[in-house]
Amino acid sequence: MLQTNIGTLDRSFRLVIGLGLLLWFFLDQGTGFWHYAKLIGLVAIATAALRTCPLYTVLGLRT
Template structure:
């Protein structure tokens, strides 16, 4: 479907940041910032799928090239 364009380190960072934002929803007692968990969905999905639509549009890839 999509070409893989997210490297290993980039993928790990995206998953950690996504999970941190989503888990912050459950740990936060201040309702003003609960909408931030929605922002965590995007990096989590791009990290799990190893593809980033923005990278594709810009022609960027953080994967190592095989050679």
């Protein structure tokens, strides 16, 4: 079981940023690296949904 290390404010921030990046990805008709880089929003949404961040675990952080 994954240990929760993301607080409510951090979780909300990740969710808003992640959804914003995905919305931008689908509305923008661009191509190339920077267009697909917006898919990093999926990582932000996943960490918000799971309430755990692997990087925080490695660094020993909790919010």
